[in-house]
Amino acid sequence: MAIRPLVILPDSVLRQVSKPVEAVTPEIKALAADMLETMYDAPGIGLAAIQIGVPLRLLTIDLAKPEEEKAPMTFINPEITWSSKELNIHEEGCLSIPEYYEEVERPARVKVRYLDLDGKVQDIEADGLLATCLQHEIDHLNGVLFIDHLSRLKRERVTKRFAKAARRDSAA
Ligand code: ZN
Numbered sequence: 001m002a003i004r005p006l007v008i009l010p011d012s013v014l015r016q017v018s019k020p021v022e023a024v025t026p027e028i029k030a031l032a033a034d035m036l037e038t039m040y041d042a043p044g045i046g047l048a049a050i051q052i053g054v055p056l057r058l059l060t061i062d063l064a065k066p067e068e069e070k071a072p073m074t075f076i077n078p079e080i081t082w083s084s085k086e087l088n089i090h091e092e093g094c095l096s097i098p099e100y101y102e103e104v105e106r107p108a109r110v111k112v113r114y115l116d117l118d119g120k121v122q123d124i125e126a127d128g129l130l131a132t133c134l135q136h137e138i139d140h141l142n143g144v145l146f147i148d149h150l151s152r153l154k155r156e157r158v159t160k161r162f163a164k165a166a167r168r169d170s171a172a
Contacts, residue, residue, distance in 0.1 A: 001037045004052040009097045009162040015143040018055045021076050024119040032074045035060040044095045046133045048140035051096050059137040078114035078138055083107035090132040092146045104149045106135050
């Protein structure tokens with residue numbers, strides 16, 4: 001297992017649409033293990049493979065609190081099969097947009113179909129933080145970031161700030 005470098009806004013890699021995982025091979029399992037290690041190290045509660053530069057439809061999530069035992073979840077080729085009409089507002093952040101948090105409105109509940117690490121089809125119904133997290137991470141697979149759900153003004157402001165920081169880093 002290894003901690004991989006995170007892709008940060010405004011890197012255009014984050015706008016790529018990820019490809020389906022064709023088979024759950026040992027390489028895919030190793031990638032999921034690296035993603036979990038990278039996510040715990042950050043620390044974060046969710047990570048899409050594209051955030052470490054791998055354009056595959058693969059997510060890891062762990063919503064356990066620091067004092068709780070780890071509860072890693074891996075979602076391969078996840079698809080939202082149903083969303084509630086009822087909406088919910090939750091504050092979101094993103095490991096690719098460090099230290100920036102904003103409230104985002106999304107469906108309160110979703111059903112997601114995915115493959116587990118044994119290659120078996122699973123269906124879950126999620127609400128609360130898991131529903132928000134799954135929608136945020138599945139957005140990543142389609143090149144969508146949570147700032148795309150904000151007003152244009154807020155999105156432009158944060159994008160400019162990160163573009164400036166990236167220029168400063170490359171000049172240093
Ligand atoms: Zn994110």
